[in-house]
Amino acid sequence: MQEVHGNTLGLKPSQLHALRRTYRRRVDAQSIVTPELARHLAEVSRETNRQVGVLLDRKGDVQAVVVGDARKLDLPDVGRGRAGESRLRGLRLVHTHLNGEPLTRDDHTDLALLRLDLVAAIEVREDGLPGRVHYAHLLPENPQGAMWKDEEAPTVHDLAYDALSGALALEDEFARARAARRTGGRERAILVGFGGKGRGRAEAEASLEELKELARTAGVEVLEATLQLRRDPDPRYLIGKGKLEDIVLRSMQRMATVIVFDAELSPSQARHIAEATSLKILDRTQLILDIFAQRAQSADGKLQVELAQLKYLYPRLVGRDDSLSRLAGGIGGRGPGETKLEIDRRRVRDRITALERRIEALGADRHLRRKQRNARGLPVLSIVGYTNAGKSTLLNALTDSAVLAEDKLFATLDPTSRRLRFPRDREVIITDTVGFIRDLPPDLVNAFRATLEELGDADLLLHVVDASDPRQDEQIAAVEEILRGLGLDGKRRLLVLNKVDRLPPETRAALAQRRDAAAVSAVTRAGLAGLLSRCEQLLWTDGRVALGDVIAAPAGEEGAGAAEHLADVAAPEPLAPEPPAPAAASVPGPGEPGPPRLLPSSLRRVS
Numbered sequence: 001m002q003e004v005h006g007n008t009l010g011l012k013p014s015q016l017h018a019l020r021r022t023y024r025r026r027v028d029a030q031s032i033v034t035p036e037l038a039r040h041l042a043e044v045s046r047e048t049n050r051q052v053g054v055l056l057d058r059k060g061d062v063q064a065v066v067v068g069d070a071r072k073l074d075l076p077d078v079g080r081g082r083a084g085e086s087r088l089r090g091l092r093l094v095h096t097h098l099n100g101e102p103l104t105r106d107d108h109t110d111l112a113l114l115r116l117d118l119v120a121a122i123e124v125r126e127d128g129l130p131g132r133v134h135y136a137h138l139l140p141e142n143p144q145g146a147m148w149k150d151e152e153a154p155t156v157h158d159l160a161y162d163a164l165s166g167a168l169a170l171e172d173e174f175a176r177a178r179a180a181r182r183t184g185g186r187e188r189a190i191l192v193g194f195g196g197k198g199r200g201r202a203e204a205e206a207s208l209e210e211l212k213e214l215a216r217t218a219g220v221e222v223l224e225a226t227l228q229l230r231r232d233p234d235p236r237y238l239i240g241k242g243k244l245e246d247i248v249l250r251s252m253q254r255m256a257t258v259i260v261f262d263a264e265l266s267p268s269q270a271r272h273i274a275e276a277t278s279l280k281i282l283d284r285t286q287l288i289l290d291i292f293a294q295r296a297q298s299a300d301g302k303l304q305v306e307l308a309q310l311k312y313l314y315p316r317l318v319g320r321d322d323s324l325s326r327l328a329g330g331i332g333g334r335g336p337g338e339t340k341l342e343i344d345r346r347r348v349r350d351r352i353t354a355l356e357r358r359i360e361a362l363g364a365d366r367h368l369r370r371k372q373r374n375a376r377g378l379p380v381l382s383i384v385g386y387t388n389a390g391k392s393t394l395l396n397a398l399t400d401s402a403v404l405a406e407d408k409l410f411a412t413l414d415p416t417s418r419r420l421r422f423p424r425d426r427e428v429i430i431t432d433t434v435g436f437i438r439d440l441p442p443d444l445v446n447a448f449r450a451t452l453e454e455l456g457d458a459d460l461l462l463h464v465v466d467a468s469d470p471r472q473d474e475q476i477a478a479v480e481e482i483l484r485g486l487g488l489d490g491k492r493r494l495l496v497l498n499k500v501d502r503l504p505p506e507t508r509a510a511l512a513q514r515r516d517a518a519a520v521s522a523v524t525r526a527g528l529a530g531l532l533s534r535c536e537q538l539l540w541t542d543g544r545v546a547l548g549d550v551i552a553a554p555a556g557e558e559g560a561g562a563a564e565h566l567a568d569v570a571a572p573e574p575l576a577p578e579p580p581a582p583a584a585a586s587v588p589g590p591g592e593p594g595p596p597r598l599l600p601s602s603l604r605r606v607s
């Protein structure tokens with residue numbers, strides 16, 4: 001005889017026996033419950049003063065008998081992981097309520113989370129006979145956003161709902177909606193912010209805003225964003241279990257395909273959450289990695305992103321295999337190459353080693369080219385700054401070129417260099433770099449170390465800030481922190497407050513003064529002449545004397561003012577077009593003439 005699940009402790013042998021006998025009962029496939037079964041459940045329930053329930057399959061056979069306490073019933077594990085997003089579980093729960101209450105929150109949660117065909121509660125009357133029946137089934141996506149429909153019947157005899165056809169029709173609807181969504185193609189995400197000790201509400205909210213930007217950049221449709229403040233992170237789920245339940249319910253309602261956490265999840269948290277929700281789970285780092293994977297253009301960039309992804313993935317490749325398939329494909333599972341993530345740990349490790357070697361080899365090339373460039377003795381001006389600060393736009397404005405600039409995070413991945421000519425025939429190399437971001441994943445910093453180390457050659461760093469962004473203080477701090485991590489904090493740099501066209505004129509000069517910065521607008525070109533003369537001063541007047549000092553240049557007076565044209569200040573000169581990716585043999589040997597252009601291709605584009 002099969003086991004009776006749940007709260008069986010303290011039941012009399014006769015009661016247990018009656019419960020076990022329930023397994024012999026059958027219902028026809030269409031009916032929610034038969035009057036006989038309802039009477040039996042009500043009787044045992046009244047006698048034990050506990051809720052009693054059965055899980056019926058689609059043939060109408062009893063799959064499990066469960067007993068709870070007077071107010072609730074805990075279902076046994078009915079198997080985790082959905083058969084498919086458009087499928088229901090193929091089980092309906094029929095149980096008793098002792099206090100005449102309608103369906104509870106727990107009932108609805110079970111219905112939704114377990115994707116049951118149906119949940120029914122039979123009121124048990126004082127006399128132990130079955131009374132009203134409340135039942136609910138899930139609903140397809142609807143404009144009201146309702147997840148389920150509640151119905152009731154005065155007695156078991158009045159139940160007219162066809163449970164089997166109802167479930168099949170629903171599955172059809174789900175499948176149709178799913179197919180329609182698939183043609184839409186975009187991932188649909190719920191974002192989850194997290195704050196607590198060491199991260200107050202304001203900071204957590206700002207960070208969540210940034211996560212929205214990241215998601216947008218990654219091409220994810222953000223359905224909603226929710227924030228949890230909690231003193232200590234839950235070791236298992238990061239957020240509280242109740243909150244997670246809410247999120248899963250919402251995700252079902254909104255047909256989300258992915259949940260993105262604004263935190264770095266430990267491998268075990270990611271696994272537990274994925275198991276509890278059957279959804280794809282991403283954290284902030286993975287989202288950033290995905291953006292990089294989508295954007296990497298150069299061979300070097302692709303290798304570096306792949307390396308970072310694999311390093312992130314490696315500790316997560318434990319346990320159930322399907323954690324892998326859940327990671328593979330779509331957002332977060334995209335590799336820049338044709339690498340499939342369905343490879344085992346050993347192959348991942350081998351791949352990591354191989355990638356590291358190749359990146360190192362490319363690094364040696366780069367080193368050689370840099371030496372050549374340094375031999376030419378041109379000063380190097382490198383633009384750094386938070387992502388989306390306007391670095392590429394500034395480079396374009398200064399050199400009249402057309403580097404991709406757009407209102408997305410990490411528009412630039414590969415460093416680009418241009419020649420910039422100052423008056424008196426002075427020339428510099430000006431380079432644009434990948435944008436920084438708060439909590440830049442360490443694997444990514446490491447992977448891009450090779451690219452970023454070029455910053456070590458810079459004579460001056462132009463730290464570009466979006467002066468119109470309310471988060472600029474944190475952004476400046478984040479950039480400084482990353483520069484420190486790269487050992488570049490000793491470099492002299494000039495703060496450039498960009499986008500001042502968005503500020504009221506009277507605050508521009510004050511802000512520039514306070515931060516001892518140059519105020520510019522890369523778009524209207526205001527302040528560019530002033531910026532250039534400060535660069536000139538730092539490079540040639542003060543420059544080369546106190547290398548390694550952070551120079552506090554005289555406070556600027558520019559910032560306000562009409563658009564200034566640069567035509568007579570700087571004659572921009574784009575570099576020669578890039579030749580096809582050079583083979584190792586194409587690196588000129590000693591004495592050989594270098595490439596007929598000012599800059600080695602490695603700087604224009606990492607190759």
Ligand SMILES: Nc1nc2c(ncn2[C@@H]2O[C@H](COP(=O)(O)OP(=O)(O)OP(=O)(O)O)[C@@H](O)[C@H]2O)c(=O)[nH]1
Binds near residue numbers: 385
């Ligand atoms: N209003 C205004 N918008 C600007 C200015 N400079 C840049 N932008 C806009 O800011 C957005 C980002 O510019 P980018 O030049 O791509 O920024 P970036 O720093 O290179 O960004 P990443 O490469 O993504 O790190 C674009 O939509 C630009 O048009 C400016 O001076 N004023």
Ligand SMILES: [Mg+2]
Binds near residue numbers: 391392432433
């Ligand atoms: Mg850029």
